[in-house]
Amino acid sequence: MGFPGARTSCRPASQIVAHLPKDHPPAANELVSAEDPAREPLIFFPARDMPGFVAEIRPIFHGMPFPRVRTRVVHQETALGFVAAGVAFTLLPEAVTSCVPSSVRVARIDSCSTTVMYVAEPRTLTPAARLFRRALFGATAAVSASSSASSA
Template identity: 30%
Template structure:
């Protein structure tokens, strides 16, 4: 499959006609029809319902149209960013981050880095730790900020701080008014696990802490996003475990309770390529270390 197949497919789907789509694309209709047939053959599904009166998308076609629009929109962003960097001779510095770190020092780090050097454009990508390592090795990002340690010979990792973990419970839950909760008591509650994938991730870290304490939690629901998990807790589906900084969300329908166990902490870890000796990376690491130390001091 080539990019043109998706563009041709989108044109036909949006026009609702091979003839009209061919006119808009400035190509003849027969080659356009062949391209769409090739796409259907490669996918092994029918994308259009062809009748003498109308051309309609199948369920598979509707799905492909929605998803391919997201892909091509992202591609346009990448191309525009490439043009902008090439025209201004600015350097790109990519940061990958797990969402839960945005409630700590990371927003301040991003703000400082974006104004640190006018010759450097700082780009942001939300991604879990495992995809961060692949993105680092591929050069798509230059710095990863995550919460689990993964070994890779090409990647250097540095733990900036450890953050206490807390139980997030529905506001009217019996635990909501408690100053703290034991691991044994917490493990008896139905559990909302996040993120669901890709694994390994923060979810495995939390499950590992429970296992080390001799408990297995009953997972009743999985969520990919932190905000979704918190929303499910507010809806009463169960409890979950979050870094202490997440309290800054200040949701009125969720209470946060300290977990009475010293081991229940989550590290904040920066990852970068071992062979990256750039001055801007060194500056970013120094800033991250300073901000993490400040946050750690302020939380005690």
């Protein structure tokens, strides 16, 4: 994958994981089937604003009814706030787990595939872009290390 005048890199694979209210039964497990959270209401994302992300989520529930959508939000922080309040569950990239409130439990979904993030950046970065790059790459490295340790 290339873009003229830009450096490209591929970040480690990341998985979409379920973020569940801590007192919901599936939250007790580190690994759940898609059917477990599908029985609960879902905080989801508008397909018009986030078509790529929505396209990653839909196959998780292939062959079963899609969970009832309680509300749609654009920001992951808002989704996590609803989950922390016990309103519903949501699905987010594994990299988000570093900022999950203590009232939210994260569980891998057994039928969920991993995703790969490609980064394209100009050859010269502003100071703010350098900080963002460092945070982004640090988060994906931490998730990759965590995934490697948990699968060993």
